Amino acid sequence: MATHVYGTPCQTERLQEVADAAGVPLVYDSAHGFGSRRWGVPIGNFGYAEVFSMSPTKVAVAGEGGLVATRDAGLARRLRTARDYGNPGDYDTLFPGLNARMSELHAAVGLNWLAGLPERVAHRGTLVAEFAAGTAGLPGLRLALPEEGDVSTFKDLTLILDADAFGLTALQLADALRAEGIDSRRYFHPPVQRQRAYAHLGQAGTLPLTDRPADSVLTVPLWSHMNAPVVRRIAAAVARIQPYAERLRTA
Ligand SMILES: Cc1ncc(COP(=O)(O)O)c(C=O)c1O
Structure with missing residues (x-):
């Protein structure tokens, strides 16, 4: 599957x-x-x-x-x-x-x-492009984007962080965004093998290839009737936070 x-x-x-x-x-x-x-x-x-x-x-x-x-x-x-x-x-x-x-x-x-689904999908793509432009060049940050020529619904606008290069983990960035009044979700964390319902199976530490993306993704707000200034504001917050990564880590 x-x-x-x-x-x-x-x-x-x-x-x-x-x-x-x-x-x-x-x-x-x-x-x-x-x-x-x-x-x-x-x-x-x-x-x-x-x-x-x-x-x-x-x-x-x-x-x-x-x-x-x-x-x-x-x-x-x-x-x-x-x-x-x-x-x-x-x-x-x-x-x-x-x-x-x-x-x-x-x-x-x-x-x-x-009705209107193609228009909504296209609008979401435009918003993601705005976000990408607003965060371009930040070290250790990429977005979950489709391959060239493909179309994504962008059901989520998800950041994939290299914590060493970006300076913050997904969890730390989520905390910093919350201080800016911006909610986020760690889709999908914790991974299944670490969830309380399945922890008794004893597999928690055995799936490093599952842990890595689970630890490094952060989904920021995106909705179909969102307008460009809102997404720009979220991108600007991420761009504003990153240069303070070291100070935030040690605060
Ligand atoms: C990747 C994925 N698969 C399956 C589901 C389950 O969908 P449903 O709640 O309609 O059963 C979800 C729900 O969010 C999901 O994100």
Whole structure:
């Protein structure tokens, strides 16, 4: 399973090669990707299936719920049955299922949000470009950006910090931004193996490649009706904080 995290399209063709070589179906967590494109092709067209979320923090929102996109007619049929308790229509259930139907109310909200989605995605891209311009040249800072030619929903505007070069960890920058009245989130920290629910499995210290990005990302505010001065203000705060990194660290 691969994730188009923050809406950044995965390298779908390379992942497909890996999955094909291993003989396993490739499923995408496309929770953030409704409106993203890989080489012009909308996310939702890749792998065996792609699973979208339409919960409240996403760019395409239905209140709750989600969608599965697949070209496999058998899988589509099974999912339609599974979301209705395994009921094929005659209440003689074929297999154990769930009550996972999308309600009419949620569907109506979702349809309303789909209108204007391309414009919202484009606007978010413009805002991220503003942020990138406002923080250009800061040492140890890069953004989670799509590859050239791809489109991201920018479900999140996420900074990836090299703490040594930037002078502050993601946590320290979050504290400094809070002092400036700017909220931020460490998506996704702590990683699963360090969360209290799973710590008993004893894997906390065994996944350095998971810890590294989890420790170095910080998501700053971005919303679809945000205007450029707000994003410029956030970028200016980051740019203003960085030269004081050493003093903040030792304060
Ligand atoms: C990457 C990712 N996958 C899956 C989900 C779960 O989506 P849902 O809450 O609609 O089940 C989320 C929720 O935020 C997410 O960020």
